[in-house]
Amino acid sequence: MKKTLALVLCMLFVSAFAVNKASAGSNTLYFFAGGVNVLTEPDITDMGEIEVAEFGPAFGVQYMANIVPMFGIGIDGMYNMFGGKEYTVGADSLEFKPTIGTVMLVAKLSPFPVLLIRPYAMAGIGWNFLRITMEGTIGGTSFSESEDSNGYVICIGAGADIVLGNLIIGAEGRWHQAAVNFDDDVTEDDINYYSILAKVGFKFGN
Numbered sequence: 001m002k003k004t005l006a007l008v009l010c011m012l013f014v015s016a017f018a019v020n021k022a023s024a025g026s027n028t029l030y031f032f033a034g035g036v037n038v039l040t041e042p043d044i045t046d047m048g049e050i051e052v053a054e055f056g057p058a059f060g061v062q063y064m065a066n067i068v069p070m071f072g073i074g075i076d077g078m079y080n081m082f083g084g085k086e087y088t089v090g091a092d093s094l095e096f097k098p099t100i101g102t103v104m105l106v107a108k109l110s111p112f113p114v115l116l117i118r119p120y121a122m123a124g125i126g127w128n129f130l131r132i133t134m135e136g137t138i139g140g141t142s143f144s145e146s147e148d149s150n151g152y153v154i155c156i157g158a159g160a161d162i163v164l165g166n167l168i169i170g171a172e173g174r175w176h177q178a179a180v181n182f183d184d185d186v187t188e189d190d191i192n193y194y195s196i197l198a199k200v201g202f203k204f205g206n
Contacts, residue, residue, distance in 0.1 A: 026205040028072075028168060032060035034197035036080040039175075040190075052096035052132060054083035058195045062106065069113040076106045076124055080195065094136035100178060100191070101129045102153045110161070118161045128153035128178040130191070151179025161201070168201035 036058040058081070064074035079101045086095040104126030110118050130149040136142070159172030173196050180189045 026066045026203055028064045028066075028201045028203045030062040030064065030168070030199050030201040032058070032062065032078070032172070032197045032199045034058050034195055036082060036193055036195040038082060039192040039194060052082075052085050053098045053193075054085055056081045056083040058197065060197070064106075064108060064201075070110055072108045072110075074106050074108070076102075076104045076126075078102045078104075078195070080193070082193075091140070092136070092138050094134060094138075097133040097135065099131050099133075100193075102155075102176070102178070103127055104153065104155060106155070116163060118163060120159055120161065122155075122157045122159070122172070122174075124153075124155040126153055127151070130178065130180060147182050149180045149182045151181050153178040159197075159199075163203075166203045168199075168203060170199050170201070172197045172199060 034057075035055055037055040038053040058078060060076065060078035062074055062076040064072045066072040080099065082098040082100070084095050084097040086093060088094075104124035106122055106124035108120055108122045110120040112118055128151060131146055132149075133144065133146045135144045153176055155174050155176045157172055157174035159170055161168050161170040173194065175192070175194050177190050177192050180191055
């Protein structure tokens with residue numbers, strides 16, 4: 001009985017290994033959804049750092065190509081909608097509504113490419129597009145205006161994939177640093193933020 005049970009477990013392990021083994025030449029399309037929050041904020045007023053963002057939703061898509069079973073490179077696009085920060089003094093109010101989009105070249109290292117649950121590390125570099133919309137009422141008059149910025153973005157993160165044949169589910173945490181350079185030269189600074197993401201992927205190719 002013990003020998004039979006050991007043989008069955010061995011066969012199941014070999015079968016799982018064969019089904020889930022990563023291979024060079026395979027490609028995966030991932031979809032992300034989760035949350036984003038700011039760590040350090042840029043000085044957008046030239047009057048010292050003030051808070052302009054809070055926790056908000058984040059969405060993204062990524063195409064990843066496996067070069068070897070442990071390593072892949074790909075293209076990653078994310079859209080982050082920070083929660084707005086509002087300030088009120090009497091009847092006057094001012095609300096900041098930041099959003100930031102990124103396009104990055106990303107690399108992913110999975111040291112255990114044959115496991116069902118595969119931890120990994122990732123890093124990326126690319127370009128960011130930041131918009132901060134300011135809305136409010138001063139002296140009974142409403143106003144709305146936006147400031148746009150773009151510059152480099154870098155990212156490092158870690159996560160885990162659960163590989164179910166050609167379907168992959170998982171979670172990922174990221175830290176980003178994005179350059180802030182508004183056209184009016186009010187500031188040349190950066191914003192640091194983190195995101196926590198759930199994801200689903202569809203593998204195709206080899």
